[in-house]
Amino acid sequence: MKAMYKNMLGGRSGLAGLLVLAAIIFLVLPLSLDLFRLNLVGKYLTYAFIAVSLVLLWGYGGILSLGQGIFFGLGGYCMAMFLKLEASDPISTKIQTTPGIPDFMDWNQLTKLPWFWEPFHSLTFTIMAILLVPTLFAFGIGYAMFKRRVGGVYFAIITQAIALILTILIVGQQGYIGGVNGITDLKTLLGWDIRADSAKYILYFVNGALLITVILISRVILSSKFGMLMLAMRDKEERVRFSGYDVADFKIFMFCLAAMISAIGGAMFTLQVGFMSPTFVGIVPSIEMVIFAAVGGRMSLIGAVYGALLVNYGKTAFSESYPELWLFLMGGLFIAVVMFFPDGIAGIYDKYGKKLFTGRSRSGPAMSSRTMPNAQPVPVRDAASPP
Amino acid sequence: MSSYSASDLWSIVLMQGFSGLSLFSVLLLMALGLAIIFGQMGVINMAHGEFMAIGAYTTVMLSKIAVEHGFGSFYFLPAILASFGAAFLAGYLVELGLIRYLYKRPLDTLLATWGLSLIMQQAFRSTFGAKEVSAELPEWLMGSFKPIQTVDIPINGVFVMGLTAVVCLGVFVFLFRSRWGLRARATSQNRVMAGAVGINTKKADRVTFALGCGIAGLAGAAFTTIASTGPTTGSLYIVDSFMVVVFGGAASLIGTVMSAFGIAQAQSILQFFMTSSMGKVATLLVIVAILMLRPEGLFAAKVRR
Numbered sequence: 001m002k003a004m005y006k007n008m009l010g011g012r013s014g015l016a017g018l019l020v021l022a023a024i025i026f027l028v029l030p031l032s033l034d035l036f037r038l039n040l041v042g043k044y045l046t047y048a049f050i051a052v053s054l055v056l057l058w059g060y061g062g063i064l065s066l067g068q069g070i071f072f073g074l075g076g077y078c079m080a081m082f083l084k085l086e087a088s089d090p091i092s093t094k095i096q097t098t099p100g101i102p103d104f105m106d107w108n109q110l111t112k113l114p115w116f117w118e119p120f121h122s123l124t125f126t127i128m129a130i131l132l133v134p135t136l137f138a139f140g141i142g143y144a145m146f147k148r149r150v151g152g153v154y155f156a157i158i159t160q161a162i163a164l165i166l167t168i169l170i171v172g173q174q175g176y177i178g179g180v181n182g183i184t185d186l187k188t189l190l191g192w193d194i195r196a197d198s199a200k201y202i203l204y205f206v207n208g209a210l211l212i213t214v215i216l217i218s219r220v221i222l223s224s225k226f227g228m229l230m231l232a233m234r235d236k237e238e239r240v241r242f243s244g245y246d247v248a249d250f251k252i253f254m255f256c257l258a259a260m261i262s263a264i265g266g267a268m269f270t271l272q273v274g275f276m277s278p279t280f281v282g283i284v285p286s287i288e289m290v291i292f293a294a295v296g297g298r299m300s301l302i303g304a305v306y307g308a309l310l311v312n313y314g315k316t317a318f319s320e321s322y323p324e325l326w327l328f329l330m331g332g333l334f335i336a337v338v339m340f341f342p343d344g345i346a347g348i349y350d351k352y353g354k355k356l357f358t359g360r361s362r363s364g365p366a367m368s369s370r371t372m373p374n375a376q377p378v379p380v381r382d383a384a385s386p387p
Numbered sequence: 388m389s390s391y392s393a394s395d396l397w398s399i400v401l402m403q404g405f406s407g408l409s410l411f412s413v414l415l416l417m418a419l420g421l422a423i424i425f426g427q428m429g430v431i432n433m434a435h436g437e438f439m440a441i442g443a444y445t446t447v448m449l450s451k452i453a454v455e456h457g458f459g460s461f462y463f464l465p466a467i468l469a470s471f472g473a474a475f476l477a478g479y480l481v482e483l484g485l486i487r488y489l490y491k492r493p494l495d496t497l498l499a500t501w502g503l504s505l506i507m508q509q510a511f512r513s514t515f516g517a518k519e520v521s522a523e524l525p526e527w528l529m530g531s532f533k534p535i536q537t538v539d540i541p542i543n544g545v546f547v548m549g550l551t552a553v554v555c556l557g558v559f560v561f562l563f564r565s566r567w568g569l570r571a572r573a574t575s576q577n578r579v580m581a582g583a584v585g586i587n588t589k590k591a592d593r594v595t596f597a598l599g600c601g602i603a604g605l606a607g608a609a610f611t612t613i614a615s616t617g618p619t620t621g622s623l624y625i626v627d628s629f630m631v632v633v634f635g636g637a638a639s640l641i642g643t644v645m646s647a648f649g650i651a652q653a654q655s656i657l658q659f660f661m662t663s664s665m666g667k668v669a670t671l672l673v674i675v676a677i678l679m680l681r682p683e684g685l686f687a688a689k690v691r692r
Contacts (some may be wrong), residue, residue, distance in 0.1 A: 058494075064494045064497070066497075144679035144680075145679060145682070148679070148682050149682075150682040152493060152494065153429075153431055153493050153494065153497070154633065154682065156431075156494065156497060157431075157629050157630075157633055158633075158675060158678060158679075160626060160629075161626055161629075161630055161671055161674070161675055162675060164626050164671065165668055165671045165672060165675070168664050168667055168668050168671075169664070169668050171664060172662060172664030172665055172668065283626065287498075287501055290498060291498070294498065324509065324512075324513060327505050327506070327508065327509035327512075328505075328506055328509050328510075330502070330505055331502040331503060331504070331505035331506035331507075331509070332502065332506065333502065334498050334499060334501055334502025334503075334505070335485065335499050335502040335503065335506075337498070338489070338492075338495045338496075338498050338499040338502075339485070339488060339489075339499065342495070
């Protein structure tokens with residue numbers, strides 16, 4: 001019990017942070033916002049899944065993936081395919097040339113459901129697919145790259161290229177997967193109307209609960225020996241390898257885990273927003289997702305959630321009133337976070353905020369040690385890096 | 388494919404091959420700058436495409452001015468130099484204000500330069516408008532010549548290729564045959580040692596980075612002869628150019644040339660036989676697959692580890 005308190009909840013300060021977050025998600029926001037705004041927050045919270053996955057992968061693992069949009073998208077698309085099939089039953093699509101297939105297929109002169117759509121009639125299969133398809137995909141990429149000791153910058157560039165490939169593929173295959181419009185017009189989940197007000201509330205709370213669960217599981221992983229090894233690998237990969245650990249296996253596991261977390265976010269996104277499109281898969285969204293984690297604090301699971309909320313709130317607020325300023329602000333945010341606040345909000349809180357609440361700055365457990373200016377991984381000369 | 392006769396097919400291959408050569412030239416000019424910045428210095432410059440756009444916009448502006456004052460046919464060569472100069476200056480300032488603090492943090496450089504590229508894109512949009520603009524081409528760059536009846540070779544394409552060849556040669560001489568290049572290479576290989584033997588490493592960094600940006604500006608000037616320029620033009624090419632550099636082997640100049648050639652040719656020929664998007668997907672997939680098998684790229688520098 002005591003070990004669980006310490007590892008899962010992170011001791012007293014960790015528990016306090018988690019309770020504050022839970023109170024904000026479950027009490028403050030639902031009570032103070034109307035349903036439209038709350039639905040927006042729900043959307044932001046699905047991005048928080050990615051931010052959390054990037055904290056694991058980038059903050060602790062030192063692996064910057066510029067392709068988290070891939071997994072978010074895969075999860076989202078799996079969910080969307082199930083919902084779309086349910087929405088296009090023969091009765092409601094009887095005006096089509098071929099009733100019973102999704103409308104965009106009919107527009108593109110398809111007369112039969114493609115084979116890879118067939119299993120998505122089953123919800124069990126869909127849930128399995130949401131969890132496993134992105135994970136297996138990540139395993140394939142990770143196995144090919146990490147086993148050959150490709151890391152750092154090269155990994156970032158290749159994941160980015162894969163995000164590009166996937167976007168072009170989805171946009172190009174209008175008939176099979178909905179093209180640039182994405183999969184839209186999703187209505188019900190097993191007959192339950194996901195567009196109704198009550199459904200929106202329920203989905204919001206399910207989303208919040210899932211997010212908290214993901215954070216708890218991540219905490220357990222990070223405070224285990226495995227988490228220690230990740231940190232060690234980030235700082236001195238060679239030394240960990242020489243100590244007899246297979247560095248690649250740990251990295252592959254972390255990458256798969258991050259993919260799965262992102263995919264859960266993607267599926268929740270589809271459920272709450274009611275559509276999925278390639279604009280959430282490509283290069284630009286994937287990099288924006290990194291900034292959520294960076295603003296919140298790349299070493300803080302809870303900070304990442306605040307980062308996702310704040311950046312997206314800023315985006316919505318600014319693009320409503322000053323669309324031109326937003327890109328300047330976003331760009332400035334990237335630069336400022338990197339140059340001046342490498343630990344994001346969580347770093348600022350640790351430095352100044354804690355004193356306000358406790359009167360003295362407590363030294364946290366070793367796991368929460370922030371990025372030191374010099375603690376960045378020294379570029380290790382792996383197989384692919386320039387000499 | 389059976390609907391084409393043998394001679395038709397040959398002309399198609401020739402013409403697609405030539406359009407591949409134009410793509411090759413622009414890709415190579417972009418990638419040359421990156422090969423210096425990323426291959427030699429190890430800095431990930433995600434704003435590289437925007438430096439290209441600086442060059443393109445400079446050329447477009449100068450062409451507008453030149454046409455107004457009636458010397459429209461002579462401006463192009465000075466415009467190329469001006470594009471280089473503008474992008475060089477911008478690169479110099481960016482290194483001074485941003486990059487030099489981040490040499491030890493490659494992944495953070497990636498994020499910071501991405502932010503920079505967002506800012507630059509919005510700056511282009513606010514200054515020049517969201518619409519694409521194109522330069523007034525001088526007459527000697529227009530038209531095409533026909534070596535045989537069915538083949539049409541545009542002159543601007545030939546010009547861009549010539550420019551690319553000159554720039555390529557220039558980069559080679561600069562990097563491997565000049566004192567500047569020696570200092571730049573020494574600095575990127577071993578900063579401390581280079582400093583110890585009296586090289587001003589900070590200056591070497593700055594000039595090398597600015598030079599890479601300047602070459603991106605040249606790419607922009609060349610780009611205006613074959614397409615129009617918009618605020619997001621640069622970002623369309625950024626992933627491709629990174630793939631060129633990584634695929635060729637980061638530290639190898641000849642590798643960059645070969646991989647730009649291979650990628651451009653594959654893409655333009657595949658795009659004729661498949662749809663445009665599938666051609667691109669196929670090309671990128673092959674590159675990623677090869678990179679997974681051979682992460683050091685095609686022409687890896689042989690180094691003892």
